[in-house]
Amino acid sequence: MNKTEREEIRRLTADFRQWIHRAEEIQDWHKAVQEAASSDERTMRARSVIVGRSGQAAWRVLALRTSDVGVVRRLWERAALPMPTADDNALLRPLTKDVPSSIASVTPMLGVRRFFSGSAKKQSAEAAGELLRHHHAAFLRYDGPRRLDRLGVSTTSVDPQRLGLQTLLDPALRFDLVSRQTGPAPEMLDRSIVNGLPEALDAIAKVVAGESSYRSAARDAGEKVRRAAVHRFLEEMPTEALKAATRDRLRLGALAEAKINTVQEVLNRGRSLQMLPGVGETSARRMLAAAQTIWQTTYDEMPVRIDIKHRHPETTQLLRRLAEWDSCRQTRGAAADLERASELAPMRAAIDSQTTHLLVIPTRQLPSSGLVESIQIVIRRAELLGMSSAAGRKNVGSDPWEDFLARPADYFAMLSELGFVTEDENAVHGDLPEEIIQAVRDQALNGEHLTASLRGYQSFGARFALVQRKVIIGDEMGLGKTLEAIAVFAHLRSRGKTHLLVVCPAAVVTNWIREVAGKSKLRAHRVHGPERDRAARTWMRDGGVAVTTYETLAWWEPALRQLRDLPCVVVDEAHYIKNPQAQRTIRTKQLVARADRAILLTGTPLENRVDEFRNLASYVRPDLAVNATDLSPRTFRRQIAPAYLRRNQEDVLTELPELIEVEEWLPMSTSDAGRYRASVERGNFMEMRQAAMLQGSQSTKMQRLIEIVREAEENERRVIVFSHFREVLDLVARALPGPVFGPLTGSVPAIRRQQMVDQFSSARHGAVLVAQILAGGVGLNIQSASVVVICEPQLKPTTEAQAIARAHRMGQVQSVQVHRLLSEDSVDQRITELLAGKMRLFNDFARVSDMADSTPEAVDLSEAELVREVVAAERQRLFERASSKAGGAV
Template identity: 75%
Template sequence: MDRTEREQVRHLVADFRRWSEQATDVRSWRQAISDSADSAEQDLLARSLVIDRTGESAWRVVPLGKDDAGIVRHLRERANLPVTTSADQSLLRLLTEDVPRALADVARGLGVRRFLSGSAKKQTADEAAEFLRSRHPTVIEADAPRRLEQLGVFSAPVDRADSGYEALLDPALRFSLLPGSSGPKPELLDRSAVDGLAEALDTIDRAVAGEASYRSAALHAGQQVRAADVRRMLQEMPVEALKAATGERLRLGALTQAGIRTVQEVLDRDGSLQTLPGVGETSARYMLGAAQTIWQTTYDEMPVRIDIDDRRPETTELLRRLAEWDAYRQTRGAAADLERAAELAPLRTAVGRRTSHLLVIPTGMLAVADLRESIDIVKRRAELLGDSPTRGRRKSVAADPWEDFLARPADYFAMLAELGFLTEDEDAVHGDLPEEIVKAVRDQALSGEYLTASLRGYQSFAARFALVQRKVIIGDEMGLGKSVEALAVLAHLRSRDETHFLVICPAAVVTNWIREVTGKSKLRAHRVHGPERNRAARAWRRDGGVAVTTYETLAWWEPTLAQIGDLACVVVDEAHYIKNPEAQRTVRTKRLITCCDRAILLTGTPLENRVAEFRNLASYVRPDLVVDATGLSPRKFRRQIAPAYLRRNQEDVLTELPELIEVEEWLPMSAADTDRYRTAVRRSNFMEMRQAAMLQGTRSQKMRRLIEIVREAEANERRVIVFSYFREVLDLVARSLRGPVFGPLTGSVPADQRQQIVDDFSSAEHGAVLVAQIVAGGVGLNIQSASVVVICEPQLKPTSEAQAIARAHRMGQVQSVQVHRLLSEDSVDQRIVELLARKKRLFDDFARVSDLADSTPEAVDLSEAELVRQVVAAERQRLAERAAAET
């Protein structure tokens, strides 16, 4: 390299050194801005907390205070860094990495250092010079110096005073904690949103802690009942079970020679087993281990049962402890609220005195409004607990816990379920619902502020299902507490400042609904039925609450209801009453369902005769689900209406329900019965044919058997319900029985008097009989005091019999229920039973959750009129053929 070349290179070096320093400053400045923003993000992430909902992440909450003003500035500065292109990145890499190496190498060929460098270094210097010489025009042509100036300043002015936390929600800041564009939006909440939350959580903690000792005592008592039952079982379990439990590896001869016959005796001997002749230390350890395994397995699977016929001391102690817990606890009916409190507990420590705002970022599908709702629920629950009338004082506990248990068994079973002694099938609780609806229901809050009853898990699920889906059919099997499920919805809506609710039901159950509302909630009930309906309607319109009216009264009241714009929810009880879309009561009820934002149809028998009836009910709440539902197979039909229909059956969720024993008693007809029956057949009088075998009084075989059943029930300290479709049969039954008889309970008896008859019957002595028309007494009433049911003749709808049985075999029943169906041989009874089996299959296919084979709905339709024609024709032909044969 000659002098001219060296001079040229010196000019190149000067240019590149200046540009390199400029590029290094730009890169360092940009890196510092990015590092500060990343550090701020990491700080926010570290201090943030995740709030769960039903075990899944729902929101990320970031507390912000006055000391965090610089965070927004750092993020804003990063957001306003000029965007670098690939050419920019190549330029910065050239000037900050490649050029500094070339400048170091070329220095060896300049100045006096070149005289001391060897040939290799001179060669490197020449190559570096050539590198600078070749890159210089490129840098100049790209106007790199000016581009470096652009990369070294913000693309937009950054106002240091503009550091409000609202900017964190700006997508332009590229805040990494924010979600994408889909899903609920994050929000910035003022500190006031959580004011009072810490105090509310403390109040709830104190209430829960105060109840903990009583709950713990009840839990321990339940465990003792379970352990005692296990001990009794193992005292009956032969010692040979140890051999089966160990795969036949144990020799038990030494045990039997020592007189040890049962597994419990092995446990009782414990450490002394090895002292027995022929039993070594290893064998003793294996024997005891096998016995303990059997004990644990039996204990885990042993339900806690309360047997009123065997009142053991440990069971009495359990009832006493449950009664004490129930008397002292303030959180009854608040399970959902307590769950919300536990979920919000992390906020108590995360929000400090210097916190001014909360950045709430949804991590699932729940909006920030749902978090605010949870906070309000917890604060309202704390207010209720702080103002509880039982706070600081003792409530009386019944002297005889068995007496209190028999008075309200459902409450005790609810407590046992809460303690985990009564389990529910999780899949059965969900019915046949799609998974996405199940998840939404789980996420739905349920306020217990206005509810005073304890909900079972499956009942809470039904209430939340109705809240999520807004208009639904709850088709739970009779006896599971559908009215309480609907009442829980109304109570929740009242806590959300809704005020006016309407229940439409048959006249027979108006009184029962009034009792449910007043006894299990803090809502005000209004009886808009009967002579005081005008006054009650005005009071409801003025004060709000739950108006209970009938399908018939609706004709009078509908014009006024149509003008009410704040009707929050309508509940239609025994909704199968409106299965016929042409009936006027259906038309009126449907208009209310349509104009109301929420509706709950309650019926344990959504399908009685035809699949079309079920489709009709579904169309009232979700017409979109049944547009193309005609002709579907059962499985497809259930899947299509699943978003609006929830059904659970007794055996799935009421594990404590006593046994249901059903007996078909086929009886020969007496001579008097036969004469009357033949006359009815000759006249083609179907109704007379059905009751002919009962109308001869004590000359009738059915009546004689009925009298025997009642005597047996009295001897066994049971009460009896006798159902018949026919008033004449009921009158004759009432005259033929010697003991206390209540009724007949018929459709002509006013609703309030019906309830009074049931109350008098429930408090009567054993052996008492309630006679009731199956179409009146079989609907809506709760008669758990009876445990023997007699049905005098088969009904034309299998659902009618199921409803009647469910009056006694329902939640709260503590005795096994015996059902006696009185059936006459060689009569209309046999024909009806055979034909109705097809109706039952239809219901099981379409309305009861099952996986039976597909079938076409129209192929198995069977109307009542057609059934009557078939039965009468078959009987006339049978009797004619018999008469011909006898001739």
């Protein structure tokens, strides 16, 4: 390289350094503008509130202040950023990749060091210099400097000082709350629309609170009337009616001999029926179950009657409670208005003295005018309540019957308004002392933030946790321990508690997120995985339900220590912390100790793990567990009863066997994901369906399957495992720990199939029958199994229904649990989503046509159509994910 060439290279290098510096300045500017705007969007979203209508979100409302004009300007600055074209990116890319390395290679040859460099370095420098010449010429040829100048200057000529809050509605701003809207157009409303609303909501809340005790007393009295009517009705019902309430053959001769002649007398005897001569435990259980079914059916259909000819004491008490409620209530006839007030309640905290406008974004097909109407109605209702309060309280006469006869319509209107929700009064209370049972019964459970209905035993479990504060709930798998914990969260949220926490294995994080979102109004945060930092910050700031894992807890523990108030922590699959020496146990135990309330959930029976349960009990109630030195399960159960509640399915689901279906959404392991990506790239649909099971012990699905089988053994159940694929069945048969029968496939002769079923039925608890779903799903009766596992979603809803029906049919004496193993972000999710629409159609069809039961296949999705849709969707998803990761790396 001669002197002239060196001078040329110095000039080129100087140009490039200037351009690189300018490109970096532009990149930093773009990044800063975008980050500032994104931060503002997150803040605005967090400040917004959801206003409902009829139990569903209807509008998102953002209260705006004058200071929010600064946000508008930053959003506008982002919208005005010059966007690089594909040609711009192609031209500028060498500035960040090839050019810097070429400059580094050629620089030593421009000074004294060139005299001490070997031939190899000189050749490399020559090549680098030639590359610099090429890129320099190309950069100038395609007008690179001008392109840089264009990318470094805003594209707008609008004076930022002239921008106002109304600009948020401009699509060009790309404000995410507005730009993502697909329904009616968002609107900007003046503050005057909500003048008086906070005061109106406060006034209504005060009135409703004042009436609540009287309303509750009236409802309680109505319950007593209904129960007394049911009792009298069943005292007249002969025991022969038991035969019509069950499919079992009941022999009632022993009842007649014992002079038990009515259904109520059967209920009075209860479990002591098995002590009667000629009545065994099974017969007694079936008789009692039939009687309880009759009681429940009668109760459900029994209206609350006011019988003036038979003035029973409980009816007189009901009238008195209704009269007391009516004498003080100011909300008569205001049920719809009160519902709207409840829906508008979130706006109370959002509106303050600095609010100047409201940005209203419809989330359904309801325009902003509907919200304005609700506001006006609520303000008017508050005015009416204020006027009616001056009337004062009417006196309640000594004889409520006189008032009832004078205005019966008013009393019946009150009865209609109250309604009566039935509860399962026969739920088992475990080994709890009577004083605790009574305290639990007296505990109110606020369902304001709950969207799911609770069975009686679930309500009892939630109230037990509230009363006892730190407990273990060991209900058998499938009874809904998760819902009980969510009910506790919902109650605490209604009491102003905000930061609620779940610690669980990684495999059930998705289930918790789905359950919280689907069964409550609480917001769930996934503090696990790549988004854990963001989720943790959001939860710490806004509250909600944080769902994290035992492993993530190690990372999050320092931040959690800074949280002053932790109202409740739920520890799911609590057997994970039975070892007191494990680090996960130490961390979780400290968290439990610091929380105001704690609920440990586990489906493992106490009788099988006394030592380990002693450890669990010591975490929630050290004062109880310290004296639990006797290894006798009965004694230990009695000692820790104040902190431990367990119900078996047979105890709480006594009317008829119930079908409990659980979708278990599981993350793929690294091995699962690798095999799955490969199958998607090949477009091999069948391999995609089974990829999450083919890694054996490294498969998350396989690990969960083993847990289900082990728990089934502990709960004295047998299991059927269904899959479409022979290879999956072979792997399952080899992986499961207990006695395994099968695989039962289409190639197995019919006689041999029945032999397999017979052997399986006579095997010990924990036995597993592995069957191909198209072979084992039809033509066999397998009532000895009460746990069904389906390894992957089937392409026709009828295939799964027929398979489940092998166990859930006449003759089954246990409730049947169905576990669908489903992988997140996979073909399982795509198939489930596509078939959900077909199932909805089927349900709609079934409600109006007797033909539905005979033609369910009419709504099955064709396999060819499904394959095309799923493979295309998965290829697109994985491509976008790969592109996103690549973009993030750059």
